[in-house]
Amino acid sequence: MSAPLLPLSAWLTPPDPLAPALAGAARADVVIVGGGYTGLSTALALRERGADVVLLEQEFCGYGASGRNAGQLTPTIGKDAPTLALMFGAARAGALMRFADRAVRHAEGLMAKHAIDCEYVANGNVIAGVHPKHEKPLRKAADAGARLGAQLTWLDGAEMRRRGLPPAFGFGVLEGCGGHLNPGKYVLGLRAAALAAGVRVHEQSAVSAIDEGPKVTVHTAAGSVTADHLVIATNAFTPVTLGRFRSRVVPVRVSLFRTAPLTAAQRERMGWPGSEGIYTAHEILESYRPTADGRIVGGSKRVNYAFGGALPPAEQPDTFAMLESAFRDRFPMLDDVAIECFWGGWIGMTLDFLPLCGTTGRHGNVHHGVAYNGHGIAQASYMGRLLADAVSGTPNEDGALLRRRGIWIPPEPLRWLLVKGLIGFFGGIDRRVDRALARR
Numbered sequence: 001m002s003a004p005l006l007p008l009s010a011w012l013t014p015p016d017p018l019a020p021a022l023a024g025a026a027r028a029d030v031v032i033v034g035g036g037y038t039g040l041s042t043a044l045a046l047r048e049r050g051a052d053v054v055l056l057e058q059e060f061c062g063y064g065a066s067g068r069n070a071g072q073l074t075p076t077i078g079k080d081a082p083t084l085a086l087m088f089g090a091a092r093a094g095a096l097m098r099f100a101d102r103a104v105r106h107a108e109g110l111m112a113k114h115a116i117d118c119e120y121v122a123n124g125n126v127i128a129g130v131h132p133k134h135e136k137p138l139r140k141a142a143d144a145g146a147r148l149g150a151q152l153t154w155l156d157g158a159e160m161r162r163r164g165l166p167p168a169f170g171f172g173v174l175e176g177c178g179g180h181l182n183p184g185k186y187v188l189g190l191r192a193a194a195l196a197a198g199v200r201v202h203e204q205s206a207v208s209a210i211d212e213g214p215k216v217t218v219h220t221a222a223g224s225v226t227a228d229h230l231v232i233a234t235n236a237f238t239p240v241t242l243g244r245f246r247s248r249v250v251p252v253r254v255s256l257f258r259t260a261p262l263t264a265a266q267r268e269r270m271g272w273p274g275s276e277g278i279y280t281a282h283e284i285l286e287s288y289r290p291t292a293d294g295r296i297v298g299g300s301k302r303v304n305y306a307f308g309g310a311l312p313p314a315e316q317p318d319t320f321a322m323l324e325s326a327f328r329d330r331f332p333m334l335d336d337v338a339i340e341c342f343w344g345g346w347i348g349m350t351l352d353f354l355p356l357c358g359t360t361g362r363h364g365n366v367h368h369g370v371a372y373n374g375h376g377i378a379q380a381s382y383m384g385r386l387l388a389d390a391v392s393g394t395p396n397e398d399g400a401l402l403r404r405r406g407i408w409i410p411p412e413p414l415r416w417l418l419v420k421g422l423i424g425f426f427g428g429i430d431r432r433v434d435r436a437l438a439r440r
Helices: 037-048 081-088 090-113 132-147 157-162 183-196 235-242 264-270 317-330 376-392 397-402 414-439
Strands: 024-033 053-056 125-129 152-155 171-175 200-202 207-211 216-220 223-232 250-259 277-280 286-290 296-304 339-349 356-360 366-370
Touching: 024 037, 024 216, 037 053, 037 183, 037 366, 037 376, 053 223, 081 090, 081 132, 090 183, 090 376, 090 397, 125 132, 132 152, 132 171, 132 414, 157 171, 183 200, 207 235, 223 376, 235 250, 235 339, 235 366, 250 317, 250 414, 286 317, 296 317, 296 414, 317 339, 317 414, 356 376, 356 397, 366 376, 376 397
Parallel strands: 024 053, 024 223, 053 200, 125 277, 223 366
Antiparallel strands: 125 171, 152 171, 207 216, 216 223, 250 296, 250 339, 277 286, 286 296, 356 366
16 A cells, blocks of 8 residues: 555644643633534534633544545435334434434535535435445335435436446435535634634643533643533544543544546546535445545545544554555546545444434533534534534424434443444445455
């Protein structure tokens, strides 16, 4: 593997200057821990209501998954529509799918409201089949989703070719809302909006302790913030850095790549004039999308888990090789396009594939929104409204919709066996499909 591993991502460099680290004792109405989509959107929603907000970020805003993802804004929620209906019933599954649509629209609204230029292309995303074995489950999911109210359109082979999508993607389902964007520009746009709105942002301010009570005090190495309410917005870092939700959230590593810029001739060979985002119907999906500067970004295909719930390491050479091999298989007309770099990030997963949102603590003043299962651009952006409502005591039907018992994750070593077993099971299904594809 000759392409370098980036220390952060291809989307983002640290802002200059960084917001000052917390020093001394501060007081606020609300303290937010985490400077990604969730924390920043919550801070903006609270400032609109007049709250005094302090936001603490251990590195810099966007350092986590918000600045590292593939940039596909999708209305996807849960594993798939049939599984949602099986687990929660048709009525609640339909409500969850409508929630996912609203999350996309809310993210679009944030871009418009704060004039965030993040290269957004609102042409939707296609869930694509690459082998006939994908057709039956994909049709089943599409039919179930349509019955539940999702904006889905079946694309047969003829329609895929009419759209000029790359030939490896034989059929698919078009998600009617969403598209793709530059996630680094989006999160930095939210950061700029938060600073302009008067949010007191402190970067390089890792939390060392939290004291709960009628007032919550959050400590860092050089200071503390005492507030009426605490919002936890740390996603995959939550079990690791705060020691919370270990029995609900599994942090996993997802890797991505970016190609060199395509020439005009390469672009013509490839087709893809609509620039829709694509992700495959594999159990552990592959994702592909064009960029504003004429490259292709792709990734996923494999997730990595570390024993004890630690953050998996960045160096994943076997995964990088698998990603490049899949890209070559899907885009054989681009065999002369180099993979320019790899990177990755950590996402929070739950066993029912739904985000966690709620309020805890004896005094009902500790709120959280974490674990978006790879769909965080939309859901984490929308979570800001839900968390602001929770802080202010405003009823919110979507917040109530996400409250559930959830599926408990056992401690180690059973956790290792469970998570690795699930990854192996789903990966095995995908490998069988890919081997069958190679024999055709």
